[in-house]
Amino acid sequence: MNFSITEENYIKAIYHLQQADGNVTTNELAAELNTKAASVTDMLKKLKAKKLVNYEKYQGFRLSSEGKKIALGVIRKHRLWEYFLVEKLQFGWDEVHEVAEELEHISSKKLIDKLDAFLDYPKFDPHGDPIPDSNGKMAAQKQINLIDLPLNEAAEIVSVGSQSTELLELLKHKHLGIGTTIEIKKRFAFDHSMEVKIKGQSAFIISQQLAQALFVRPL
Amino acid sequence: MNFSITEENYIKAIYHLQQADGNVTTNELAAELNTKAASVTDMLKKLKAKKLVNYEKYQGFRLSSEGKKIALGVIRKHRLWEYFLVEKLQFGWDEVHEVAEELEHISSKKLIDKLDAFLDYPKFDPHGDPIPDSNGKMAAQKQINLIDLPLNEAAEIVSVGSQSTELLELLKHKHLGIGTTIEIKKRFAFDHSMEVKIKGQSAFIISQQLAQALFVRPL
DNA sequence: AATAAAATTTAGACAAATCTAAAAATTATT
C-alpha cells in the first residue's frame, strides 16, 4: 500500500493529536492542518475505507493499528532527515522542520534504512524526540518538564518548548542546548527560579519561564 | 515562482528531448512521459501561460530561457542526490534513478546548496553526467564513445550505455567502472576489438560491443 | 425537556491533472 502526501499528513496529524487527547475531533484536526472541517470529514471517509482509522460519524476517531504503523513510518523519516540536516548539512535545529516536512514523504524504504545506517542509528532527533526504528519501536520518551525534575538528579535536555530566537539567544548565552546534562541544586519558592548545574561548570540561576521551556530525560 | 511536481517533470523531459532533437513534438513528449498526447497539449497550454515554453499550436515547442533555468535546477537536484546516494549511502549506481526522481522535487534551495557543499561540489554524477552549479552552469560533457578515442590518449570513463546486469558483471570482472582511467593501445580491424590499458594494470583486450557501451571524457 | 449553540456531515461546485473519443490541422501518398 502506498499513500498520498495528503493522506500521510492527515495520518501524522491524527497521531500527534491522539497522543495528547486520546480521541480526536474533526475541528481539532482541521485546525491542526489549516483546513476546513468539511475537508476533514471527506478525508476521514477515505481513511476509514482504507482501514487506517476507526471512525464513526459524529463520534470522533483514532488511528487503527495499521494507521499507527504508517504514522510511525512517516515520523521515522521526518526525524531521521532532521538529524541528517543538522548533523551532516549544518542546518540549525530551528530551521529544519519545513524541509523535513517535504523529505518525510519520499517513499523508498531502502533509502531510509540506508540513511539510518549512515547516521549510525540515532535514537533522538535534534529536538530531542525519539526516532522510531525500522520496526516502528522507539525509546519511551519519558521527557518531563525541567520544572518537575527532582533535586540533584541528572537529566539530559532533550527538547525545547519553543523555537523563538529570543529563547535560542538565551540558551546560547547560558551554554544550554540539546544533549546538555543538567541537575537542579536548589529551588526558590518566591519566584520559582532554580539553581542548576551543568557538568563541568559552576552553578547558576535560571528563571521559571526558562525552566518551563526545557524538557529533559532523567539519566 | 514554485512549480508542481508534474510541471517540473514536463519541463525536465522537454529539456532532455530538445537536447537531442531541437524542436520537440507532442507525441514524442507523451511517449517520454508515458502519458497521452491530449494530456501533453493541456499541460503545454499551462506552461505557455507561465512563459516556460515557446509553443504554437501544431508547431512543436521548446523551453524558453526561463524554462531552461527551471530544468537545470531540477537536473542539478537529481544529479546531486544521485551522487549522495552512491557516495554516502552506498547505493549501487544502477539503483539510484528512481529515488532521485522523487528527491529532485524537494524545493529548498538552501538544502541543495548545503548538500552540494557537503558532497564537496562534485562535477559529475555517478553516471558521468555533469552536475549544474547553483547558477545553472555545468561542465561541457564532451563525452565520447570509447570507440572514437584516439590511440594512446588517456580518458576517464564517465558513463555506460546500458544498465544491464550482464554489462555490470563484465565491467566488474574487468575492473572497469565510472572514474577508471583508460587508454587505447591498439585496434584490430578484423573484429574492431581493441587492446586497452588501465592505470597500474597490464593491458587486455575488449570487444567492439563493450567499447561501444562505454563513454569517456578525454583528460 | 425544550431550545440555543456548537460541531459535524452532506450536497454541490471547483481546480489540477488525467483520460477517451471526436474534430481539426498537418504531412504523406497517390
Added chain:
DNA sequence: AATAATTTTTAGATTTGTCTAAATTTTATT
C-alpha cells in the same frame, strides 16, 4: 491537387483534494 494517414487539439468526463453553504446531530443552557 486530391485523398489518405498521421499528428495534434478540443470537448467532455473522471479523480483527488478542497471549498462554501445548508442540513443534521450532538452538546450546552435555560
